[in-house]
Amino acid sequence: MWSVSDDALVAGLAAGDEEAASAFVRRFERRVFGLARTIVPDDRAAEDIAQEAFVRAWRHAPTYDPRRGSVVGWLLTITRNLAIDAVRVRRPVAFDPEALVGLDQSSDERGPHELAQLGEDTDRLRVALATLPEEQRRAIVLAGLLGYTAREVGEMEDIPLGTAKTRIRAALIRLRAALVEEAAE
Amino acid sequence: MSILTCSQVRELAPELALGVLGGAERAEAITHVNECARCQAYVIELTEAADALPLLTAEREPPAGFEDRVLERIRAGRRRARRRWWGSAVAIAAAVAILSVTTVRVLEARQGGVSTPTATSSSAAPVAVAMNGNSGPAGWAYVSNGRAVAVTVDYAVGPGRYDIRLTAPNGTQETLGSMHVSDERGSWTGRSEQTIENGSTIALVDASGHEVCRGTVSA
Numbered sequence: 001m002w003s004v005s006d007d008a009l010v011a012g013l014a015a016g017d018e019e020a021a022s023a024f025v026r027r028f029e030r031r032v033f034g035l036a037r038t039i040v041p042d043d044r045a046a047e048d049i050a051q052e053a054f055v056r057a058w059r060h061a062p063t064y065d066p067r068r069g070s071v072v073g074w075l076l077t078i079t080r081n082l083a084i085d086a087v088r089v090r091r092p093v094a095f096d097p098e099a100l101v102g103l104d105q106s107s108d109e110r111g112p113h114e115l116a117q118l119g120e121d122t123d124r125l126r127v128a129l130a131t132l133p134e135e136q137r138r139a140i141v142l143a144g145l146l147g148y149t150a151r152e153v154g155e156m157e158d159i160p161l162g163t164a165k166t167r168i169r170a171a172l173i174r175l176r177a178a179l180v181e182e183a184a185e
Numbered sequence: 186m187s188i189l190t191c192s193q194v195r196e197l198a199p200e201l202a203l204g205v206l207g208g209a210e211r212a213e214a215i216t217h218v219n220e221c222a223r224c225q226a227y228v229i230e231l232t233e234a235a236d237a238l239p240l241l242t243a244e245r246e247p248p249a250g251f252e253d254r255v256l257e258r259i260r261a262g263r264r265r266a267r268r269r270w271w272g273s274a275v276a277i278a279a280a281v282a283i284l285s286v287t288t289v290r291v292l293e294a295r296q297g298g299v300s301t302p303t304a305t306s307s308s309a310a311p312v313a314v315a316m317n318g319n320s321g322p323a324g325w326a327y328v329s330n331g332r333a334v335a336v337t338v339d340y341a342v343g344p345g346r347y348d349i350r351l352t353a354p355n356g357t358q359e360t361l362g363s364m365h366v367s368d369e370r371g372s373w374t375g376r377s378e379q380t381i382e383n384g385s386t387i388a389l390v391d392a393s394g395h396e397v398c399r400g401t402v403s404a
Contacts, residue, residue: 014321016263022256026252034243055259062322073240076236125237125238129241165200168199168200173231176231
């Protein structure tokens, strides 16, 4: 079952195949729980979100369209949205954007499973993120990972709304450019 | 029609791609993007980068027993879905039966109580029509006596209000009514002005005119 593609596992999940469902959860549980735990403050809440993400994936598996993105990207988007909803009533957070996205983590510290799953795009994105000016990196992590609006980013960073929007925009355009450039090489 | 220019939408595109654009700006940007292929392509490009961001977070071992708890929730969900399907089917069958009897009684009353064989004879068995979306089953429609229609969806249809559109084999279209879907579930019963023939299609149509699921009548 471990050699089965991600797409095939989703098809099995949609068809009610118990073995496929089990393999699907095993394959992605560390990623899903890791993302949930990054966004919400405790293990209990993170597990609730991670469980719900897999249940949603099961319910929506028949509508998954591989042309619109990878399985892991689809599943993590579900997880991210659930986690952001869960922390919608915001508390001021002190955070280190580099720690949240693993910029302070050397490759040697990642587990073998994580290394196997990290595609080239992900490494390129990490490099691109690391080369952004710090204020842009904070803005894109706050908006892109933690779901803060530009207005909220402005309030947290004590900058005008227009500046927050500019930082978010500049950061995402640079990340996108990095992915496109690398793909073209 | 969009009130934003391409330039304005491109300013908003990163926030739209990241899912943090709210309220009226989001609605106006989406309206423009739906009408403008170039801006749509731009938003899709940015969305690909935005969707990759969560991949950068570290993996973490979930608490012991996590897999078992998830699988039990999925099993429970399957059991509920099966019960819901049967419940919907019974409810719809009952609704169709009521419509059939009502139709015949109305016709009888109009004709002075003299029952005349018509296209809506109560002896006609309901025809079940599987409603399918792009990715699979969405629900069922039932046609009884050629005009009474009941529609139920319980899967893979997003929340919102949908028109129920009947298209005859000759292309004639009729909007039968509208149906609200919440938590993927919704149902509607009513009648068609025209006799529903083999080869007619029944579809749920969203606000933009897009068919989200459809079925073809085949007795």
